[in-house]
Amino acid sequence: MLFHFCQWLNETRIAIAVRESDFAFPIIETVHVLGITLMAGTIAMMDLRLLGVILKKDRVSDVARLILPLTWIGFGLMFVSGSLLFAAEALKSYDNPAFRLKMLLLLIAGANPLIFHSTVYRRVEDWDQAVVTPVRARTAALASLTLWSLIIMSGRAIAYF
Amino acid sequence: MKHALVFLGLAATILVVPRTAEGHHGYAAFDQKTVVTLKGTVTDFHFVNPHSVAEFDVKDDQGQVQQWHAEMPSRSALSPRGWTPNSLKPGDELTISGYRAKNGSPSLWVTRIFANGQELKLAHEN
Numbered sequence: 001m002l003f004h005f006c007q008w009l010n011e012t013r014i015a016i017a018v019r020e021s022d023f024a025f026p027i028i029e030t031v032h033v034l035g036i037t038l039m040a041g042t043i044a045m046m047d048l049r050l051l052g053v054i055l056k057k058d059r060v061s062d063v064a065r066l067i068l069p070l071t072w073i074g075f076g077l078m079f080v081s082g083s084l085l086f087a088a089e090a091l092k093s094y095d096n097p098a099f100r101l102k103m104l105l106l107l108i109a110g111a112n113p114l115i116f117h118s119t120v121y122r123r124v125e126d127w128d129q130a131v132v133t134p135v136r137a138r139t140a141a142l143a144s145l146t147l148w149s150l151i152i153m154s155g156r157a158i159a160y161f
Numbered sequence: 162m163k164h165a166l167v168f169l170g171l172a173a174t175i176l177v178v179p180r181t182a183e184g185h186h187g188y189a190a191f192d193q194k195t196v197v198t199l200k201g202t203v204t205d206f207h208f209v210n211p212h213s214v215a216e217f218d219v220k221d222d223q224g225q226v227q228q229w230h231a232e233m234p235s236r237s238a239l240s241p242r243g244w245t246p247n248s249l250k251p252g253d254e255l256t257i258s259g260y261r262a263k264n265g266s267p268s269l270w271v272t273r274i275f276a277n278g279q280e281l282k283l284a285h286e287n
Contacts, residue, residue, distance in 0.1 A: 025235070107171055
């Protein structure tokens with residue numbers, strides 16, 4: 001079923017247009033990288049605050065409020081450009097082990113903040129000004145940094161398989 | 162709980178779904194130490210990003226035909242060098258040199274290519 005989806009996507013008009021344009025593909029690739037820097041960069045700032053490395057005097061909730069909108073803009077750029085690149089290479093991607101690993105890591109990286117926000121972050125008022133945040137918050141931050149690093153590495157590796 | 166099940170389902174799907182045998186590869190998948198040269202007939206040409214691909218048939222001494230897959234630079238890289246979607250057409254006689262796939266599949270990364278005796282330049286100088 002996944003294969004048939006990739007087969008269909010690969011031959012859609014938009015996929016063909018991206019593949020067959022001289023400029024679209026490299027421009028979309030560039031937007032994808034810029035989206036990643038904005039998203040992963042702001043996520044790293046949030047994670048480093050949770051780990052008590054930077055912005056120690058700022059409330060966790062203030063940092064989150066300041067940074068999250070930028071993270072979402074980065075996510076939007078990354079998701080739209082990534083979907084277009086995937087469409088253009090849907091059949092190749094289906095066979096690519098690095099791409100599969102990246103998708104799996106993205107699922108886990110997506111689950112991480114869902115768990116974080118529905119558990120320990122619900123009581124953020126209790127530890128908003130703490131330099132040393134609760135273990136579950138630090139665990140989530142460390143997992144996030146690790147996962148996004150691995151996602152970028154596996155994304156880069158797609159070109160080598 | 163429901164979320165966890167959906168998640169596990171997706172994760173399992175990604176890992177378990179079998180991959181097809183057909184191979185497209187990055188540059189590192191080719192043995193860059195040895196160059197092979199083949200003569201064949203073009204069956205299809207995909208002038209696309211991020212790699213252009215020529216499909217061609219090679220006939221051996223016994224008359225057996227093997228289908229080959231040749232990867233080349235991107236459309237974006239070849240366009241300024243004068244390449245067009247019609248640079249290679251089905252039926253064109255091809256002489257092609259390149260690095261063979263390490264996994265033994267009939268595919269190669271092209272270093273030089275001649276169609277009907279005429280060299281098609283992959284880079285500005287060579």
